[in-house]
Amino acid sequence: MELRRSAYVIREPGGSGSAWDARPVTLCHQSVGVQGISRRLQRVHSLSCRMNFKNLREYLAWLYYQYLLITGIYVLEPWEKSVFNSILFSAIAMVIYTSYVFVPIHVRLALEFFSGIFGGQPESTMTLMN
Amino acid sequence: MTESSATKLLNGDVCRRTSNGKNASKNGYVKNHSLFKQPHKYQRPRDKNQNLQHNSSLYKKPFLESFEETPLLVAVLTYMGYGILTIFGYLRDFLRHWSIEKCHVASEREEQKDFVPLYQDFENFYTRNLYMRIRDNWNRPICSVPGAKMDLVERVTHNYNWTFEHTGKVVKNVINMGSYNYLGFAENTGTCADAAIQTTQVYGAGVGSTRCEMGNLDIHEDLEQLVARFLGVESSMVFGMGFATNSMNIPALTGKGCLILSDELNHASLVLGARLSGSTIRVFKHNNMQSLEKLLRDAIVHGQPRTHRPWKKILIVVEGIYSMEGSIVRLPEVIALKKRYKAYLYLDEAHSIGALGCNGKGVVDYFGLDPKDVDIMMGTFTKSFGAAGGYIGGKKELIDYLRRHSHSALYATSMSPPVVQQIITSMKIIMGEDGTSLGADRLRQLSENTTYFRRKLQDMGFIIYGNDDSPVVPMMLYMPAKIGAFGREMLKRNIGTVVVGFPATPIIESRARFCVSAAHTREMLDTALEAISEVGDLLQLKYSRRQQPLPSPGWTSEESLLQD
Numbered sequence: 179m180e181l182r183r184s185a186y187v188i189r190e191p192g193g194s195g196s197a198w199d200a201r202p203v204t205l206c207h208q209s210v211g212v213q214g215i216s217r218r219l220q221r222v223h224s225l226s227c228r229m230n231f232k233n234l235r236e237y238l239a240w241l242y243y244q245y246l247l248i249t250g251i252y253v254l255e256p257w258e259k260s261v262f263n264s265i266l267f268s269a270i271a272m273v274i275y276t277s278y279v280f281v282p283i284h285v286r287l288a289l290e291f292f293s294g295i296f297g298g299q300p301e302s303t304m305t306l307m308n
Numbered sequence: 309m310t311e312s313s314a315t316k317l318l319n320g321d322v323c324r325r326t327s328n329g330k331n332a333s334k335n336g337y338v339k340n341h342s343l344f345k346q347p348h349k350y351q352r353p354r355d356k357n358q359n360l361q362h363n364s365s366l367y368k369k370p371f372l373e374s375f376e377e378t379p380l381l382v383a384v385l386t387y388m389g390y391g392i393l394t395i396f397g398y399l400r401d402f403l404r405h406w407s408i409e410k411c412h413v414a415s416e417r418e419e420q421k422d423f424v425p426l427y428q429d430f431e432n433f434y435t436r437n438l439y440m441r442i443r444d445n446w447n448r449p450i451c452s453v454p455g456a457k458m459d460l461v462e463r464v465t466h467n468y469n470w471t472f473e474h475t476g477k478v479v480k481n482v483i484n485m486g487s488y489n490y491l492g493f494a495e496n497t498g499t500c501a502d503a504a505i506q507t508t509q510v511y512g513a514g515v516g517s518t519r520c521e522m523g524n525l526d527i528h529e530d531l532e533q534l535v536a537r538f539l540g541v542e543s544s545m546v547f548g549m550g551f552a553t554n555s556m557n558i559p560a561l562t563g564k565g566c567l568i569l570s571d572e573l574n575h576a577s578l579v580l581g582a583r584l585s586g587s588t589i590r591v592f593k594h595n596n597m598q599s600l601e602k603l604l605r606d607a608i609v610h611g612q613p614r615t616h617r618p619w620k621k622i623l624i625v626v627e628g629i630y631s632m633e634g635s636i637v638r639l640p641e642v643i644a645l646k647k648r649y650k651a652y653l654y655l656d657e658a659h660s661i662g663a664l665g666c667n668g669k670g671v672v673d674y675f676g677l678d679p680k681d682v683d684i685m686m687g688t689f690t691k692s693f694g695a696a697g698g699y700i701g702g703k704k705e706l707i708d709y710l711r712r713h714s715h716s717a718l719y720a721t722s723m724s725p726p727v728v729q730q731i732i733t734s735m736k737i738i739m740g741e742d743g744t745s746l747g748a749d750r751l752r753q754l755s756e757n758t759t760y761f762r763r764k765l766q767d768m769g770f771i772i773y774g775n776d777d778s779p780v781v782p783m784m785l786y787m788p789a790k791i792g793a794f795g796r797e798m799l800k801r802n803i804g805t806v807v808v809g810f811p812a813t814p815i816i817e818s819r820a821r822f823c824v825s826a827a828h829t830r831e832m833l834d835t836a837l838e839a840i841s842e843v844g845d846l847l848q849l850k851y852s853r854r855q856q857p858l859p860s861p862g863w864t865s866e867e868s869l870l871q872d
Binding site: 240243244246247248249250251252253254255258262 | 385388389390392393396399438441442468787788789790792793846847848
């Protein structure tokens with residue numbers, strides 16, 4: 179895969195390589211499997227490498243620009259952008275808070291439930307043997 | 309039309325074994341043809357095979373068209389974007405209605421608020437809430453000749469595109485990728501311009517009458533003979549406006565009791581003309597010959613809707629190049645179908661005349677067919693000849709009939725003299741009759757530019773629609789915000805492009821349309837391609853999932869499938 183990437187891209191020496199290793203996928207086509215996903219991630223990675231980002235701030239600004247374009251907010255007036263951003267941000271904050279509060283409890287209960295079904299069986303077989 | 313039409317209802321009970329169309333018959337007698345060679349045999353599969361066999365033998369060179377499918381994620385995100393913008397549209401309409409914000413849209417006076425609404429609010433929803441926000445990409449005033457490079461007037465808006473102001477500055481030398489200037493005749497110097505100036509000095513600029521009354525100048529007659537010679541038809545007629553040529557002449561050709569089979573993506577002028585004529589209109593899928601054949605067979609078998617009488621005539625209306633898709637009509641198959649089912653063909657060569665074919669004679673020349681097979685050849689002078697107006701070419705009887713019965717000939721002012729002279733000069737250059745090889749050079753340059761531009765854009769990874777030989781290059785953008793962003797970013801890089809969205813295209817398939825010109829030099833195209841690539845990276849427009857060409861030949865690409 180390294181060879182494929184270099185076919186597209188001349189790596190900038192001063193780029194903040196570390197920040198790009200854990201990137202969200204911005205473009206994800208219909209996948210043909212797990213291998214296909216990883217190859218597409220690399221392709222997307224290499225595509226945005228061509229952009230020559232000088233620092234992290236520029237990269238984040240470009241990500242925000244992509245968010246504006248994809249949601250269509252780009253065409254709206256600034257106050258409308260603020261309204262949408264605040265609604266979206268508060269919705270996401272609520273989701274995160276709820277998941278922080280409730281997900282561990284639900285996961286623990288689910289594990290107890292399933293271990294109760296499967297974990298109980300060996301004991302009963304032992305008693306029968308005895 | 310004066311010729312007798314041979315379309316005939318085939319009665320289910322009466323099936324005669326006759327040969328196809330070789331019987332001579334006098335005027336006024338209905339020919340009795342049978343479409344099926346043998347009675348009561350279901351012919352469909354064999355006909356399809358025949359069509360397939362014909363397909364390969366009808367085309368002299370490979371017919372390569374591609375319309376790559378929309379990636380699923382992109383389609384979903386596009387719908388999501390439109391949904392969000394619709395919600396905001398409702399919000400703004402609410403604010404406007406309750407006067408919380410100033411309303412720039414036309415509305416009735418206070419006293420008339422309770423009357424029947426004069427301005428249809430909802431129909432303009434899209435215009436008010438989406439088009440207005442990115443309106444600065446259209447109607448840009450040009451203050452020079454729209455050749456390969458042009459000058460634009462700089463505009464600013466202080467209220468988000470509701471009104472514009474000119475700053476007084478001019479953006480100079482913008483590369484023009486939007487004008488229909490296929491052979492580069494949009495120029496203000498050179499033989500064409502000089503000849504037009506001469507003619508203005510002789511005839512003036514206006515004509516002052518319609519063609520029928522006092523507006524028939526001798527240069528009009530010269531032009532018509534020249535056009536007929538150029539196309540290879542018996543006779544032709546020219547009109548002052550291309551749109552009016554279609555919309556005013558189709559009503560003269562067909563009427564009630566006739567059937568018009570028109571392509572899905574026909575231009576508004578053809579649709580308007582068909583509707584004005586009062587004929588029944590049936591639409592077949594874009595460039596799909598099976599759909600057309602099915603419609604033809606149904607029409608002939610069932611006849612008119614309630615009475616089952618035979619149709620008076622069946623007219624197939626197609627275009628040479630469809631400008632929104634960049635696709636070329638499958639003319640050999642259409643002509644084969646037309647001959648088989650005895651229909652008439654109306655070919656609108658607005659974009660293809662002068663731009664296709666080795667001699668520039670349009671799509672008929674491109675496929676190497678006989679111009680006499682096309683009953684009505686229509687075209688415009690706007691695109692390749694650098695002028696304005698349209699023509700219709702065909703048999704002498706047809707054109708004589710149109711001279712008497714066309715609305716455009718009777719009521720519309722005839723073509724202005726300098727425009728006529730521009731067409732005459734440019735047509736002579738294309739035909740090579742002016743003694744230089746300028747026409748042949750330009751035709752060759754256009755086809756080279758087209759091939760180069762298309763290949764480069766496809767290699768970069770954009771989704772490009774259309775035939776490989778068409779100079780109209782639509783590049784898909786899909787998302788509504790990218791329409792505005794693309795236009796503005798390209799203008800920042802000094803390239804003028806045309807972006808198109810709904811309602812000219814389907815709602816998710818918005819695109820940027822490039823028109824390659826013979827006046828573009830290789831350097832200009834390279835500059836443009838570089839800028840397009842840059843903007844494509846910035847906006848993430850490279851959606852194509854085709855196999856990308858790699859410099860190292862050893863790689864086989866398992867990742868991207870070749871999608872059509």
